[in-house]
């Protein structure tokens with residue numbers, strides 16, 4: 001269980017996140033949505049202790065502030081929005097780095113399985129910097145998967161924390177990655193994913209946390225969060241809302257209103 | 262499909278959603294073609310590492326034997342075998358072997374290893390292959406520390422000076438190197454990344470500053486100290502004695518023993534500080550230890566042999582080409598290659614213009630500086 005209580009983040013002088021409280025359980029995919037600059041990455045980074053924050057965060061019942069890095073590494077794996085890498089590390093080497101940080105450090109066969117899971121089988125010898133943007137993003141996802149390969153580890157459920165994991169992927173890869181996240185949660189892990197694509201969020205997430213200007217504006221199942229007033233306020237455009245019987249809400253942006261109109 | 266079925270056994274949730282090969286429509290053809298042109302390194306690497314290990318060990322052994330058997334005094338391989346089997350040497354040969362060549366060899370080995378490993382550590386810390394202790398000013402800082410100790414050491418309370426004894430100079434050099442590294446890191450690195458231009462410029466500024474301060478100190482030095490300074494600043498292994506080795510060994514030895522423990526952390530650090538932390542590395546601790554051991558190794562090496570540049574740049578660069586950037590292998594291999602190369606360079610420096618000696622720093626710069634320029638030209642500046 002991940003419990004976030006009264007989380008506030010200030011960067012510089014500006015409050016970026018204000019008083020966000022939410023709880024997500026293992027088995028759930030939680031999509032964090034909102035406009036550009038709403039504070040989604042900041043929320044994730046605060047949970048990852050990359051930003052100083054007020055409030056308390058508990059992961060599997062432990063106060064994060066008192067956990068050491070290697071304890072946390074066995075519990076949660078991260079794919080950041082922007083990745084960088086120095087030197088010519090290969091795909092196989094970074095996936096092994098993930099595995100060695102997790103609780104299945106010695107199960108070397110995981111590397112190939114994780115690469116296959118993101119469709120990069122046989123590519124382990126390639127320099128990460130020469131991959132295409134989407135391949136690199138999937139490579140880092142494979143690294144994260146290898147780190148928490150067993151969704152339920154010796155210390156309880158594990159967590160995948162993904163910042164826009166499908167932002168540079170093609171249509172098919174987006175679905176595959178979301179299926180991986182779904183499968184991870186169905187097997188007992190927890191997933192928090194910052195998402196821009198509301199349709200994918202509605203298809204794969206159990207709940208959406210919707211941020212507007214650093215506030216948690218809505219939290220709940222896709223049906224209840226994806227409502228016209230909230231969306232037009234957040235995105236400043238009109239949205240046509242539909243429902244597909246199989247996957248739930250489905251929406252299409254319609255007209256844009258310029259701010260100040 | 263074997264990969265998929267075994268993944269089902271280990272991680273049911275993921276296996277159910279792993280891509281089916283039959284319906285797998287990626288990567289695009291262009292990307293596939295790109296993959297084909299690259300070596301499947303996963304198979305090549307283990308075999309390569311074994312042969313690299315053997316080659317490097319052979320290099321060190323060969324360089325050592327050559328260094329013991331070549332030189333002005335006619336002490337050959339046969340004499341060496343005699344000595345090794347316990348048979349006697351002439352008194353003169355004994356002095357040459359035990360008091361001149363052996364300490365010089367030992368010093369060359371350990372200084373070469375220390376400089377190369379300290380290059381690896383700095384490069385891992387700054388996430389850039391151009392961070393060489395000489396180039397970024399760490400050696401100059403260490404040199405300044407050494408000069409302070411040589412010139413002002415007499416001002417220390419007698420008890421302290423006696424307690425430190427011959428360790429005073431290497432310790433002061435280590436302290437100087439540590440202070441410059443710390444300052445350099447503050448200036449050039451902001452949280453996530455190192456600005457390479459700033460790192461190199463800061464290196465220039467730090468070298469200039471410590472160089473100027475060193476110059477001021479030479480004015481304060483008396484004649485005897487000045488002689489020490491000149492001799493030392495030429496950068497040579499010529500003055501190597503067992504006493505000097507004993508003074509320099511603890512710091513270099515400690516750094517060389519500590520360095521391999523930092524390897525996994527430095528690997529993770531290549532992904533940035535935040536990701537290294539998420540991979541379970543205590544990043545602050547790692548940086549502290551890397552800076553300390555790089556400074557200790559550079560400091561003791563500089564104190565023992567003056568300014569020998571580019572070993573820390575060229576050795577890791579060559580090895581990354583040959584074996585990849587994994588620090589778990591890079592660090593021990595760099596120690597071996599650095600040791601072997603410096604002993605060879607020393608051998609050349611004392612035989613090429615015999616009976617005179619070419620300062621070894623000139624030789625290493627002659628080979629190292631072009632490599633540095635070549636790395637700059639090939640876009641190595643961007644951390645590649």
Ligand SMILES: Nc1ncnc2c1ncn2[C@@H]1O[C@H](COP(=O)(O)OP(=O)(O)O)[C@@H](O)[C@H]1O
Nearest residue numbers: 011012016034035036037038039040041042043
């Ligand atoms: N390190 C920082 N310093 C100051 N402001 C920041 C910093 N990081 C993010 N911000 C600001 O916080 C706001 C939210 O950023 P972010 O959480 O990255 O947005 P998003 O929801 O698009 O992921 C943005 O307006 C951004 O300018």
Ligand SMILES: [Mg+2]
Nearest residue numbers: 040041042081
């Ligand atoms: Mg973001």
